[in-house]
Amino acid sequence: MKKIITAFAAGIIACSCANETYYEKTVRFPESATLEEKIDIAAHVVPTPEQLKWQSLELTAFLHFGMNTFTGNEWGDGTDSPELFNPSELDCRQWARVLKESGFRMAILTAKHHDGFCLWQTETTEYSVRNSPWKNGQGDVVREMSEACAEFGLEFGVYISPWDRNAECYGDSLAYNDLYVRQLTELLTGYGKISEVWFDGACGEGPNGKVQVYDWEAILATIKEHQPQAVTAIMGNDVRWVGNEGGLGRKTEWSVNAFGPVSEDGALEQREQLGLTEMSADMGSREVIAQAQQLYWYPSEVDVSIRPGWFYHAEQDSQVRSLNNLIDIYYQSVGRNSVLLLNIPPDRRGLLHENDVERLTEFKSALDEIFDRNLVEPLKKTWKAESSDSMVFDVNGEDMFGTFLISEDISKGQRVESFTVETLKDGEWELIAEGTTIGYRRLLRFEKTQAEQIRVTITSTRATANISAVGLY
Ligand code: FUL
Numbered sequence: 411m412k413k414i415i416t417a418f419a420a421g422i423i424a425c426s427c428a429n430e431t432y433y434e435k436t437v438r439f440p441e442s443a444t445l446e447e448k449i450d451i452a453a454h455v456v457p458t459p460e461q462l463k464w465q466s467l468e469l470t471a472f473l474h475f476g477m478n479t480f481t482g483n484e485w486g487d488g489t490d491s492p493e494l495f496n497p498s499e500l501d502c503r504q505w506a507r508v509l510k511e512s513g514f515r516m517a518i519l520t521a522k523h524h525d526g527f528c529l530w531q532t533e534t535t536e537y538s539v540r541n542s543p544w545k546n547g548q549g550d551v552v553r554e555m556s557e558a559c560a561e562f563g564l565e566f567g568v569y570i571s572p573w574d575r576n577a578e579c580y581g582d583s584l585a586y587n588d589l590y591v592r593q594l595t596e597l598l599t600g601y602g603k604i605s606e607v608w609f610d611g612a613c614g615e616g617p618n619g620k621v622q623v624y625d626w627e628a629i630l631a632t633i634k635e636h637q638p639q640a641v642t643a644i645m646g647n648d649v650r651w652v653g654n655e656g657g658l659g660r661k662t663e664w665s666v667n668a669f670g671p672v673s674e675d676g677a678l679e680q681r682e683q684l685g686l687t688e689m690s691a692d693m694g695s696r697e698v699i700a701q702a703q704q705l706y707w708y709p710s711e712v713d714v715s716i717r718p719g720w721f722y723h724a725e726q727d728s729q730v731r732s733l734n735n736l737i738d739i740y741y742q743s744v745g746r747n748s749v750l751l752l753n754i755p756p757d758r759r760g761l762l763h764e765n766d767v768e769r770l771t772e773f774k775s776a777l778d779e780i781f782d783r784n785l786v787e788p789l790k791k792t793w794k795a796e797s798s799d800s801m802v803f804d805v806n807g808e809d810m811f812g813t814f815l816i817s818e819d820i821s822k823g824q825r826v827e828s829f830t831v832e833t834l835k836d837g838e839w840e841l842i843a844e845g846t847t848i849g850y851r852r853l854l855r856f857e858k859t860q861a862e863q864i865r866v867t868i869t870s871t872r873a874t875a876n877i878s879a880v881g882l883y
Contacts, residue, residue: 432456432823436674438704445700452699453825453873455666457707461648462821464606464641465665465709465850467515467565468744472713472753473505474520475551477527478721479758485612486525488537488576495527495542500551500760506558508762509754512770513777516565518608518751519555521597523569526576530601534592537576556601567606568597572624572645573613580622581615587625591632598636607633609645626673643711647671650708652748653688657714657739659746662846664694665709665824668702680704709850712743715753716766722755730765733772740777745853747824785809785882786864792819793877795868802834802865805882812858814843815881816866817851824849826877827870833861844869848877 433455439448457465477486480494509517522528528538530552540547552568559566570593579585598604609629615621630647633640641648650669652659669686670677680686684701686693699705716736717726731739736752743750754770757763762770786803793801805811814831818824824847831843831854843854864882868875 430454430822434458434707435461436670436704436706439702445696448699448702449696449872452666452694452705453823453871455705455707456821456823457665457709458648460639460641461707461709463639464649465749465820468749468851469514470516470518470565470567470606470711470749470751471509471514472518472569472715472720472751473555474523474715474720474722474753474755475760476520476523476529476721477525478523479756482723483525484719484721486523486527486575488524488526488574490525490527492527492537492539492541493543495539496544497756497758497760500544500549500554500756502551502554502558503561504761505555505756506562506564508767508770510562510564512774514564514752516567516605517555517559518567518569518606519552521552521568521570522574522593524571524573524575524612524614526571526574528593530597532593532596534589534596535577552597552601560602565605566601566603567608567640568601568604569608569610570594570597571612572609572622575614581619583623583625586622587628590624591628594629594632595636598633598640604637604640606641606643606649607637607646608643611645611651630673645672647673647708649711649749651688652710652712652743653690655714657712657735657742657750659710659712659743659748660691661746662692662695663710663747663849664847665747665820665849666705666707667694668698668705669693669708670704670706671708674704674706676704677706710748711751712739712748713751713753714739714743715755716769717753717755720753720755722757722763724757727763727765730769733769733776736769736773737776737780740773741853741855744851747847747849747851780813781815781881781883783883785811786880789878789880793875793880795871795875795877797868797870800865800867801880802863803880803882804863805861807860807862810858810860811882812856813881813883814854814856814864815851815879815883816845816848816877817879818848819876819878820850822876823873825872826868826875827872829869830867832865832867833859834863834865835861839865848875 643649
């Protein structure tokens, strides 16, 4: 039976389950902790239920749509006339249907990008769909998309840029924080369930030359109040930016790491002290933990666009990423313990363009084909592995395979530091693949081969590993 207690001690939030103690989302090490104790604590940091649910979605779509779609910009300066926003046949049901059919589980819409133009009927600014010719100013893209997501069974999220190049009060910190919280509140209270709120990190100076100081405490509290199940990303405190926009996750990806969210007390100081940035290759190794005072469950999200731009530009119609490239990105993101956030920008008609739709259809078929049949018998129960434990799986000796899949039950933390995969052919074991971290999912690709058996060895783990799935495709 799982006994959960919540205890507060020196900033530690703990939950005791049977005889193990788990730390939800963050832990501060006792001053006296040895490295060995720190590693054991690291192995018991677990995601919140919301982070766990988010990770299991695997594929999220990003929809960059707004003023830039009509001006051809990537970043508007907030002066373009609302008159320009006029999709001729906007159909959010088409977006949701295509995304659902392509295997996506959530869609995040740019309700407001840096130009400040709001895609919903806001009371906070004149710079919105209300003053556009689209549907005589009566339209609401956020409403249409939230309803379409509900209809097609997708989670719905919003991108609301903190940086606002239209708002006159931007840079007057108190006034703008107030405006921003009101905008968020409208989105969080008027459009049903919101599952992710995406705050990007881009920021500039306001018209008065002042730099905006965001009130993250108030912003995050607003979300907790109205949509407690939503995760917050990037400048938020549940989901971390992977550090590039090229679709490349780390081979060694610790969801439990020393790179804390900006909103957490002491996190920025620790980043500075350990020299960590979003781009750091290593945020969670033993070497980093040895220097850290605090750890976080702060998993990575890989955001990348299917086209060169984040917004739709007709001249990029022929530059939709190739199928092979998308498959590589899948292996480099979902296959590297991350969620893939793939941007598919609707066009000026207000539709996902035919070229993108075709590529998404191919993407779905290709993944279905790769993962069609697991050649090893699935685990019947969690494999509890200590360092150097192996498990052997029968394979029929005839089928070709080139992908290995392994997962940890991350509800009990992320623990595995390294593992190997060997094949048995004609009485000889041969190493065909090896990896470091596993986490929610690790996929390894190798040259297609056959074998009578495969042997999986957990070569190093921080505590008993909880392997929940093994697959061979
Ligand atoms: C960045 C923005 O500046 C880009 O325009 C885009 O929205 C990307 C996803 O995030 O911070």
